[in-house]
Amino acid sequence: MKAMNIVSAVNDALDIKLTEDKSVVVYGEDVGYEGGVFRVTEGLQKKHGVERVFDSPLAESGIAGTAVGMAAAGLRPVIEMQFCGFIYPAFNQIISHVARLHNRSRGRYRMPIVIRLPYGGGINALEHHSESMEAIFAHIPGLKVVVPSTPHDAKGLLISAIESDDPVLFLEPKRIYRAIKQEVSEEKFSVPIGKAKVLSEGTDVTVVAYGAMIREVQKAMVMAKEAGYSVELIDLRTIYPLDKETIAASVKKTGRIVFVGEEPRSFGVGSEIMAVANEEAFLHLEAPPKRVSAFDVIVPYPRGEHHYMITPDKIFYEIERTIKF
Amino acid sequence: MFDQFDPADDKMVQVIDNNGKVISKELMPKLSDEEILKLYKDMLFVRTLDQMIVSYQRQGRVYTYPPNYGQEAIGVAAGAVLRHEDWLVPAFRELGAWLAKGVTMREVFMFNMGFEEGTKFAGANHMLPSSVPIASQLLHASGIGYAINYQKKDEVVMAFVGDGGTSEGDFHEALNFAGVWKAPVIFVVQNNQYAISVPVKMQTASVNMAIKSKAYGINGIKVDGNDIFAMLTVFRYAHDYVRTEKQPVLIEAVTYRKGAHTTSDDPTKYRTTDEEKEWDLKDPLRRMKLFLEKKELWSDDKEKKLVDEYEKEIDRQFIETEQTVQYPLEDAIRFTYAEMPQDLRDQQIEHEKFLQWKNARK
Numbered sequence: 091m092k093a094m095n096i097v098s099a100v101n102d103a104l105d106i107k108l109t110e111d112k113s114v115v116v117y118g119e120d121v122g123y124e125g126g127v128f129r130v131t132e133g134l135q136k137k138h139g140v141e142r143v144f145d146s147p148l149a150e151s152g153i154a155g156t157a158v159g160m161a162a163a164g165l166r167p168v169i170e171m172q173f174c175g176f177i178y179p180a181f182n183q184i185i186s187h188v189a190r191l192h193n194r195s196r197g198r199y200r201m202p203i204v205i206r207l208p209y210g211g212g213i214n215a216l217e218h219h220s221e222s223m224e225a226i227f228a229h230i231p232g233l234k235v236v237v238p239s240t241p242h243d244a245k246g247l248l249i250s251a252i253e254s255d256d257p258v259l260f261l262e263p264k265r266i267y268r269a270i271k272q273e274v275s276e277e278k279f280s281v282p283i284g285k286a287k288v289l290s291e292g293t294d295v296t297v298v299a300y301g302a303m304i305r306e307v308q309k310a311m312v313m314a315k316e317a318g319y320s321v322e323l324i325d326l327r328t329i330y331p332l333d334k335e336t337i338a339a340s341v342k343k344t345g346r347i348v349f350v351g352e353e354p355r356s357f358g359v360g361s362e363i364m365a366v367a368n369e370e371a372f373l374h375l376e377a378p379p380k381r382v383s384a385f386d387v388i389v390p391y392p393r394g395e396h397h398y399m400i401t402p403d404k405i406f407y408e409i410e411r412t413i414k415f
Numbered sequence: 416m417f418d419q420f421d422p423a424d425d426k427m428v429q430v431i432d433n434n435g436k437v438i439s440k441e442l443m444p445k446l447s448d449e450e451i452l453k454l455y456k457d458m459l460f461v462r463t464l465d466q467m468i469v470s471y472q473r474q475g476r477v478y479t480y481p482p483n484y485g486q487e488a489i490g491v492a493a494g495a496v497l498r499h500e501d502w503l504v505p506a507f508r509e510l511g512a513w514l515a516k517g518v519t520m521r522e523v524f525m526f527n528m529g530f531e532e533g534t535k536f537a538g539a540n541h542m543l544p545s546s547v548p549i550a551s552q553l554l555h556a557s558g559i560g561y562a563i564n565y566q567k568k569d570e571v572v573m574a575f576v577g578d579g580g581t582s583e584g585d586f587h588e589a590l591n592f593a594g595v596w597k598a599p600v601i602f603v604v605q606n607n608q609y610a611i612s613v614p615v616k617m618q619t620a621s622v623n624m625a626i627k628s629k630a631y632g633i634n635g636i637k638v639d640g641n642d643i644f645a646m647l648t649v650f651r652y653a654h655d656y657v658r659t660e661k662q663p664v665l666i667e668a669v670t671y672r673k674g675a676h677t678t679s680d681d682p683t684k685y686r687t688t689d690e691e692k693e694w695d696l697k698d699p700l701r702r703m704k705l706f707l708e709k710k711e712l713w714s715d716d717k718e719k720k721l722v723d724e725y726e727k728e729i730d731r732q733f734i735e736t737e738q739t740v741q742y743p744l745e746d747a748i749r750f751t752y753a754e755m756p757q758d759l760r761d762q763q764i765e766h767e768k769f770l771q772w773k774n775a776r777k
Contacts, residue, residue: 115565141565147595152554152588159558162543163502165565167558179584186548187555193750194544196535200753231751255753284756331756 094274097267099241100130100206103248104168106278108138111166114252116143118153118170118206127172128208128267150176154183157203158191166202168252174209174261175218188257189232201232203257204248208264209237210302210352212399214392221389222301222353227259228330228362234283235329237261239304241272243327246281254283263302270305286333288340292322294413296340297405298363299350300326307350309402314409321409329359337363338370345376346412350405355383377415382408416652417634422625427637427669430644433696435705444647448712454495454643455703455713456721458487461511462700463725464520465674468527471733472678477527483510485641485673488699489605491515492646493573496654502541502563504556504574506549508605508672512573516542520729524736531750532740541570550580553589553602557663560598564661571657572600579610581627582618593663594631600663601653605640607672612685628665640668641699671697744770 094102107114116131116138122145125132135143146153150171157167171177177184184205191199211220228235234256238244244262251258289304290311299307304325311321322340326333341347347367349360360381367379382405390398420426432438446454465483472480483490486508494515497503503516513523517539526533526545534544546552556574563570580586581604593600604624608615621627628635634656638649646668653664671694675682695701707713748763749755 147588147591149588149591151585152557152592155551155554155585155588156558156561156592159504159555159560160562161558162555163559163562163566165562182548182551182585183554186551187546191544192753194531194534196531197750197753198535198537199543234752234756331758334758 091273092276093271094241094245095268095271096238096241096244096262097128097130099245099274100248100262101132101134102274102276103245103252104131104134105137107249107252108134108142110278113164113166114142114168115160115165116168117146119146119148119172121145121170126170128264130206130262131170150178150180151183154180154188154205158183158187158201161201161203162191162199166252168204168206170206172208173219174207174223175221177207177223184227184233185230189230192256193232200255201257202252202255204251205257205259207259207261208267209261210263210265211389211395212265212302214395217389217391220395222351222384224259224261224329225353225358228359233257233259234331235259235261236283236327237263237301237329238327239263239266239301239325240270242274243281245274246279247283247327249278250280250283253280258283261301265302266305281327284328284331284333286327286336287325288336289323289325290321292320293344294320295346295348295409296322296324296337296344297348297350297409298324298326298337300329303350303352303400306400306402307405310405310409313402313406317410319409319413332362332366334366334370337366341367341371342374345374348380348382348405348408348412350382350400352384352400354386355381356386358383377412380408380412416649417636420636422623422628422635422637422667425622425637427639428645428649429639429642430648431642431702431706433702435702435707435709437706442645442648444644444651448710451707452712454491454647455700455707457491457494457511457515458643458700458703459718459721460725461487461491461514463722464523464729465510467726467729467733468523469674469678472527476737477524478529479677479679480527481507481677482674483508485694485698486605486607486670487511488643488646489603489640489668489670492643492650493603495647496650497573499540500568500570502543502556502559502570502572503539504543504552504559504572505545506552506575506577506580506605507545507547508577508607509575512575513539513542516540518542520732521736524733525740528736528740530740530742532746550576550583550586550589552576553580554585554592556600556602557589557593557596557598560593560600560663561596563599564597569658570599571654572598573603574600575603575605577610578604578606578608578615578618578624579613580604581624590628590631590633590663590665594633597661598663599657599661601650601657602663602665604665604667605670606667607670609672609676609682609686611676611680624667625665633663633665635665635667637667637669640670641697641702643699643703673698
């Protein structure tokens with residue numbers, strides 16, 4: 091075991107896969123020599139060589155599009171979009187080809203591509219550096235979308251993502267990149283894609299969250315505990331395919347559900363969670379399912395971001411309202 | 416050759432003139448009479464197949480189809496240089512290259528009848544499906560080129576795009592990535608003068624398309640795309656260069672789309688008959704036929720007999736395809752993922768319950 095944060099856990103997963111599988115290549119803007127602007131790939135080029143871990147020209151469509159060709163030719167590219175909000179030029183390649191070449195070729199060409207995306211707000215950054223776009227990708231047939239919230243899951247999920255024969259959008263909660271330290275095995279292990287995790291068992295309300303919001307919910311749960319409420323916390327870990335069973339089983343037990351996400355509310359992941367609660371556990375509901383999400387606005391510049399970000403007291407407020415309904 | 420035909424001087428490689436007369440002997444590719452005849456027959460086959468698909472479309476037996484009419488020399492010459500291990504990254508108007516790679520007529524028919532199965536190209540080694548978003552496929556070629564170098568393989572990628580595609584960002588990113596990576600890719604621009612209705616002068620202020628190579632530090636060359644000998648000479652040269660130098664190349668093949676953009680398009684709305692007549696004289700089959708007749712290798716009788724044979728075989732295979740194709744429900748679902756999510760499986764099961772109910776009502 092070794093103390094790791096999310097940065098070092100992702101680095102460790104990449105190192106393990108680069109070591110054991112020669113078809114794995116890692117590239118993107120500043121990914122090679124410098125080791126990425128968040129230093130996630132630090133040291134990997136030195137260890138695995140410039141042909142396997144390298145800097146690409148500064149063009150997101152080019153990064154995603156060339157990964158399609160590499161995957162067709164038998165490689166397993168792990169590409170980085172420097173920030174989630176920089177991914178827009180690559181939409182055509184991701185939606186038109188990464189997600190579709192398997193279908194278009196009737197399974198002849200698999201697309202084992204991992205697209206790493208530092209995502210989310212709360213870091214006082216420039217515009218386009220704080221987006222949470224998981225719902226957009228989860229809506230695209232052909233893609234899988236993964237968001238770890240801990241160093242352990244970051245390592246295990248990334249190993250699963252690289253080994254997946256389907257393309258995976260791997261969203262890294264950059265706000266907590268170095269905020270959490272955890273003892274993580276140095277051995278290879280994987281966390282399955284498509285499985286949520288019940289982080290805390292409880293009886294009064296189910297809270298569903300993922301990524302950087304898990305830590306905020308856990309802070310709210312301290313307040314909830316003081317108020318005498320028993321909260322069951324589910325970490326989705328994978329957005330698509332969604333683990334409906336775990337959510338439904340929990341709601342059937344607690345009768346109440348609150349979703350917490352830093353995404354804009356409308357048509358988001360939270361909307362899907364509401365649908366699951368209603369479709370799968372309707373007769374067990376004792377209060378309306380509730381979304382605690384960001385406004386349907388562009389992430390404000392840093393001085394206004396506190397209006398946008400979901401805070402523990404806001405989460406507690408909605409938990410209590412739902413329980414007292 | 417790249418120095419001799421510098422695109423900055425707007426020079427164009429040509430071997431025969433409009434009357435089939437050899438105008439540059441030194442550029443004539445080495446070919447036996449048999450090989451020369453095969454090139455012509457391949458173009459004739461593409462033209463026959465192409466025209467028959469258009470007529471099937473008019474009969475409502477296939478959906479939208481983009482005709483190759485007038486551009487046959489480029490695809491056929493490409494097919495003549497591509498080896499089994501080489502990659503073909505197609506656009507959608509290079510049928511000769513498709514067939515040479517091993518795409519079957521059944522697949523061509525199925526694609527245009529509306530089956531994804533028609534773009535699997537199961538028997539065509541190292542060929543990607545046709546790509547609809549213009550120029551996006553060129554980046555795949557650059558990525559394949561990277562993989563070829565990384566895997567230390569002796570393979571070449573040939574990727575196609577039209578003149579309109581050179582305006583897309585992906586065209587420029589693909590050339591740039593390939594240049595930086597020294598990817599063994601032959602980028603082929605089929606400059607057929609129109610992007611649907613938009614003439615090439617509205618696409619670019621460049622003197623030609625080949626010159627765009629210079630911005631990316633790679634070689635480019637402009638060729639008469641209606642001159643199959645010129646195409647073959649340049650493709651052979653480029654293939655050898657890309658393999659040995661590990662450098663990409665940009666080839667502009669100057670041609671003319673004699674047909675419509677697709678069967679849904681009407682070119683009389685945006686071009687003149689005078690212009691069409693001028694290009695009729697440059698037609699690739701006409702020019703090669705005149706060349707063959709001078710050498711007494713070909714005649715109208717031979718042509719008629721061969722076209723009859725082609726038509727019979729094409730129609731036989733078309734009817735066989737029509738009668739045997741199926742699109743079961745699961746085919747609409749099962750290829751979305753390599754590993755199908757349970758929820759998607761459940762969606763299919765839910766729909767099948769509805770179908771059972773529907774059938775029980777009959």
